[in-house]
Amino acid sequence: MTRGAGRVLVFGGSGQIGEAVLARLLRAGWDVDAVSRTAQSASPGLRWLRGGFQEMPPLARGYDAILSCGPLDHFARWQAGGSVASPCVVAFGSTSLAAKHASADPAERDLAARLEAAEDALFASSATRGSRAIVLRPTLVYGAGRDRTLTRMAALARRSGLFVLPRGATGLRQPVHVDDLAATAVAALTANGAGGRGYDLPGGETLAYRDMVARVLAALRPPARLLELPPPLFSMLAATLRATGRLQGFGAQAQARLREDLVFDAAPAATALGHAPRAFHPEAAMFAPR
Numbered sequence: 613m614t615r616g617a618g619r620v621l622v623f624g625g626s627g628q629i630g631e632a633v634l635a636r637l638l639r640a641g642w643d644v645d646a647v648s649r650t651a652q653s654a655s656p657g658l659r660w661l662r663g664g665f666q667e668m669p670p671l672a673r674g675y676d677a678i679l680s681c682g683p684l685d686h687f688a689r690w691q692a693g694g695s696v697a698s699p700c701v702v703a704f705g706s707t708s709l710a711a712k713h714a715s716a717d718p719a720e721r722d723l724a725a726r727l728e729a730a731e732d733a734l735f736a737s738s739a740t741r742g743s744r745a746i747v748l749r750p751t752l753v754y755g756a757g758r759d760r761t762l763t764r765m766a767a768l769a770r771r772s773g774l775f776v777l778p779r780g781a782t783g784l785r786q787p788v789h790v791d792d793l794a795a796t797a798v799a800a801l802t803a804n805g806a807g808g809r810g811y812d813l814p815g816g817e818t819l820a821y822r823d824m825v826a827r828v829l830a831a832l833r834p835p836a837r838l839l840e841l842p843p844p845l846f847s848m849l850a851a852t853l854r855a856t857g858r859l860q861g862f863g864a865q866a867q868a869r870l871r872e873d874l875v876f877d878a879a880p881a882a883t884a885l886g887h888a889p890r891a892f893h894p895e896a897a898m899f900a901p902r
């Protein structure tokens with residue numbers, strides 16, 4: 613029995629973006645089959661199927677739409693197999709495709725290349741089958757207390773009362789709230805004429821990295837302090853923390869990127885999908901660990 617909007621197959625519904633997507637799909641009257649590798653609780657309109665891209669559970673032969681909030685490369689490979697038909701395929705990718713394309717770090721270049729290959733494969737297999745495919749590329753995601761950037765910073769700042777950055781962290785950022793991404797993803801399912809391409813999904817405000825961090829710290833209860841160190845001193849501190857296992861993965865490339873602008877144009881997604889992201893007004897609850 614369907615609930616009105618149609619029947620949709622969702623991957624990655626247990627993730628930070630997926631959770632917001634499921635809530636919106638149910639509110640919009642979609643009948644949802646969601647695949648997860650771990651046990652999840654069902655609710656009206658939502659049926660969880662246990663499995664993943666490697667071990668797919670039995671699925672219907674066709675859906676009105678397929679929406680992936682999981683890893684794009686796995687999804688594109690599964691979709692190319694063509695076992696489930698759908699006129700509409702929407703999948704999350706990442707602006708890392710463009711941001712890390714020319715990185716000095718080979719692992720980052722590899723990530724960008726994998727994202728690009730996955731997008732190309734998804735568009736090609738969907739075109740062959742006459743499906744309308746859309747890739748949604750978020751910038752820096754926040755809002756659900758599950759992101760690995762701002763929520764992690766907030767956790768560190770809560771413990772010590774301060775957060776340290778190198779001076780000159782003025783590169784521009786566009787943090788985007790999970791619920792704004794979810795709204796755009798659900799709109800994409802019925803956006804006729806918008807298929808066959810990717811859309812960057814930035815947040816509704818462009819601000820310097822240090823200002824983004826300062827706003828998060830000011831929103832915490834109690835607020836935490838931002839300490840800006842001369843870059844060589846910050847590098848020494850980061851190296852010491854890495855050597856003692858208290859910091860992971862924040863190397864020279866990541867530090868250099870704090871000065872780089874990572875800015876994306878919201879206009880195509882606004883026009884085609886109604887993407888209308890909010891300005892960046894962080895609240896403590898958005899970074900509460902879950």
Ligand SMILES: NC(=O)c1ccc[n+]([C@@H]2O[C@H](COP(=O)([O-])OP(=O)(O)OC[C@H]3O[C@@H](n4cnc5c(N)ncnc54)[C@H](OP(=O)(O)O)[C@@H]3O)[C@@H](O)[C@H]2O)c1
Nearest residue numbers: 624626627628629648649664665681682704705706750753
């Ligand atoms: N977070 C960001 O800042 C950000 C920025 C840009 C783009 N994105 C993209 O947006 C999408 C969703 O991001 P997110 O932050 O919501 O991710 P997330 O919280 O890590 O959730 C991803 C979900 O994908 C599923 N998944 C992961 N590996 C899988 C596998 N091998 N097989 C099947 N399912 C798998 C997991 O579901 P189960 O464990 O239930 O199976 C998980 O709930 C991803 O494509 C991500 O690259 C995220």
